[in-house]
Amino acid sequence: MELAPELLEELSGPHERSRELPALEGAENGVVMRFAPNPSGPLHLGHARASILNDYYVRRYGGRYVLRIEDTDPRRVDPEAYRMVLEDIEWLGLNITDIVYQSDRLDVYYDWCRRLIELGGAYVCVCDAERFRELKLKGKACPCRERTADENLDLWQQMLDGEFYEGDATVRVKTDLAHPDPAMRDFSAMRIVNAPPHPRVDAMVFPLMNFSVAVDDHLLGITHVIRGKDHIANTGRQRYIFDYFGWRPPVYRHYGRMGISGVVLSTSGMREGIRSGLYTGWDDIHLGTLRAIARRGIEPAAVRNAMVDIGIGETDITFSWENLYARNKELVDPKANRYFFVPDPVEVTVEGAPVHEARAALHPNDPSRGVRVLVAAGTVLLPKADIEGKSMVRLKDLYNIRIAWDGDVPQVTYAGESLGDARREKAPIIQWLPADARLPCTLHTQDGDIEGFCEPLVAGERDNVVQFERVGFARVDAVDGGRVSAYFAHR
């Protein structure tokens, strides 16, 4: 039998099952796109949307995908972040073809800045920033605007020669002081930063984002830019630079704001929390970093599918953890082995029970994977919350027990093996563990840690996502001296 190609594709992985996004104008012959993070910390869900959406279109149309590290603000560069950003990109599986560090390109920016000044498109402003702001809001020119190109060239050289201190001079792009949006008026292109020193380059004059971005987008041949709408004003500013040089700007798409609840997202907030001990590190599960959700057992393809589902709409949205979990579950459910985890355990001896060997499938939909063998010799561990108030329960894959309550002390007796009996009495079927074959296990959740025990075989699942039956999916993070540490993903 022949399989249809689209079926084959589906069998090849859950990767491309997501919906189709709108076409990009002018992309038919391939695209050059970019992901341009600032190396101030590891990547988070906000970065994931930007990078995956761009990645999506590069894969769809073919072309190059440039990773551009935007490290032109020494104050906002964390040397560690260079490594973390690369790690996170690899985790996401982005199809990066080129890597560019802006700190390697300062001479390029200096050169184009000089040309812009020669063209009369920029001037060196030595006004106090506050003073300039007042003038700008009134739509008035500052005195520096009248200087000739030659005078500006001199001042620019002085900036490069270190004859100005930080804050005393800046290069401004001449735009339109009457522009209805004050945000467009004569924005800065170059500035001086005396301290801290840049970790990668010995320099004091740095381009501001709008200048370096415009220059690089042109020089790198970027054809399409997909970014958040917080950049709309920047697009307008960058347009001036393109116009001065007669360059053709890329096609821009600005998607709406994405609110993410329940986690900390701001880099400064995360850093402070880590410093103060509130968080264990960049992968603390209360953070929205990719390494944090990876630790929780969320797969990169789930993030990708969730982001493509969200798309590039201009509407502001709230990110749905629920939807992400659903995406993850469809990936993880077929793979995850099943095990028993007994939270908040009660140890009981089952009166009259024969020694019995339970054979529980590692995966109910895939018998070929085999079974876990659990031997119940009479004393077992049961999840307290599941037996409270019950008179009969069935221990899954084992036998039925009857519970008589002496106050809050359960008296447990053997009630036969019949599954039919359990069904007739509507006895819940619950997980359990032999008292003598168990591993202490901590299940870390965002709401706190749950202590309990799990099957010994879980020790062999380090770094895998497993399903603790009736509890949910969890990633086995560490196995240390017979103790299991797992992170809850979702039900």
Add this chain to the structure above:
RNA sequence: GCUGCUAUAGUGUAGAGGCCAAUCAUGUCGGCCUUUCACGCCGACGACAGGGGUUCGAAUCCCCUUAGCAGCACCA
């Protein structure tokens, strides 16, 4: 305040004047299956922000209102 963008079910999304008493996913609720409250299957619930226009006809076009968001840095 100024400038601009957006507004479809709980959440995300499709829809570019008639094919929409509005798509898909997720969710919730029922049912089936099942030695997990997983997976799978079946069914149900649930939305065009409000008001005016234009048109034979509007979720789709225009205006107003309301709401949300973004920018107004010598950050990215």
